[in-house]
Amino acid sequence: MFDNLSQQLDRAVKNLKGEGRISEINVATTVKEIRKALLNADVNFKVAKEITNDIKEEALGQKVLTAVSPGQLFIKIVSDKLTELMGSTVVPFNPTGNPAVVLISGLQGSGKTTFTGKLGLKMKKAGKQVLLVAGDVYRPAAIDQLETLGEQTGVEVYTERENKNPVEIAQNAIEYAKKNGKSLVIVDTAGRLAVDEQMMKEIEAVKAAVKPSETLFVVDSMTGQDAVNTAKTFNERLDFDGVVLTKLDGDTRGGAALSIRRVVEKPIKFISTGEKLENTLDEFHPDRMAQRILGMGDVVSLVERA
């Protein structure tokens, strides 16, 4: 019942078999299947259209080597293209300054606070003197949540329970960090919608006040078509340095990653794969993400059968 890409391509590839050269007609069907697969993976509508057009151009007229089947060649074109779009090189997370400041941003519930806890632990293990800052003054128990994560990881958390001004809290935290020999300050913020003007102004002000060397945009990997709108607005307002993809321990294809990458041209710096704080924060691998979106595990076996 669940029509996965493997089955879709299987059908499409049948059209390609036995042809010496990829032609307009057999490409059309296959490209349609690829586009559908991208949309099912939540790749943005426009992005999916652009990508499949590119793929079509690249595929058309390519000579099929005797050693390789047309299906194999086609799949290679697609996966190479996606990997390339996902960013072929890894851009490292590189906070600088004394203390180095990292600002965390994103929509409600995307995983910012959890990520703040995880990053704190990772950096502590890398030998940094870390301070986490509870900059969410709105969500019930947001401060308690970050404090709990700090306790669990042995990382200090800066809080001002009576202060409702995140800009002041962040500034004071940096003063505190300087006096107390901290080398890295990670500022958690409240979740906000891109269309919430007041809240977007607030985070701009936080950024202007603390001058982070790394501003990260945290995205739920299950996000659908709206991912590009949100990423675009956050990027316009914050000019962020990188993206964090969360909840990749689920079974989402994660097409939002591709859309965001294509639209804002900012690297994905971390992927988060669990609720536990230890060993669930990883580097991003463009090729693996491309494979995930396409369901390439399936595709590889398909090629082997072809």
Add this chain to the structure above:
Amino acid sequence: EKTRGDFFSKLSKAVAGKSKVDDEVLDNLEEILVTSDVGVDTTLKIIERIEARAERDKYVTTADLNRILHEEIAGLLAENQSDDVNGFTVPEDKKPYVILVVGVNGVGKTTTIGKLAAKYIAQNKKVVLGAADTFRAAAVDQLKMWGERVGAEVVSKGMNTDPSSVAFDAVKVGIDSGADVVIVDTAGRLHNKVNLMNELSKIRRVMEKVIDGVPHEVLLVLDGSTGQNAVEQARHFTKATDVTAIAVTKLDGTAKGGVVIGISDEFKIPVKYIGVGESVDHLQAFNKMEFVESLFGGKDATNI
């Protein structure tokens, strides 16, 4: 930039007196639906329905067509079977009315519970909340703050305790204290984690032991910005807990939440509530027609 009005007149021209709808127009319809997260398969289903109607009715005006389009999409949304018409009343014969709230991480379960409790309390109902998320950092504190804010008693055994035992206690306290409504919060869990889904089935079973027919309602909370993965969420949560209703949150943003159309159609679960903000009064009863209209940009679609 093509406007939506253009689209409808084109669609009308393409459909009028024909049995097949023009490709270009269908492309437009596809774009509107897919970019609202309706998904390719459900979009195709909608297009088939429109074509079938066009074939049957032969001539349709733009206004007719607009109406048909809305009706066909709304027709995919399952009816609300419960006695509860406006979403915020509870059946008199079920006291306490017990609701179990489930969903993946960060979708808005706890917040929706706070808002829902406030609705009942506004009708002078007594509400008990069960803090059965004993896992996520400060989850109990968060629910307690909501309890204080809205005036609901919170039953809790603290963090890292057995969630089914908290759920059991909550229902029991609800009965003993003569509460009208009991709402049990659970930890967010991804549906592909078998152990966590089994835990949820267990919570349900343990609640059933207190009184027959409990929980009366299992509310699946979906984040309105989630894409096609929400279909898998619905599939697995339904399997584990017999979901009876859906709440879609975060519709105050630019995301449309269109994925619930296919979900409601496939699993025959009604959408009951929508979340439109973080404050206590940001919960509304779901309205099919308004929801469908929002896919087409609200008033624009009808105003052609």
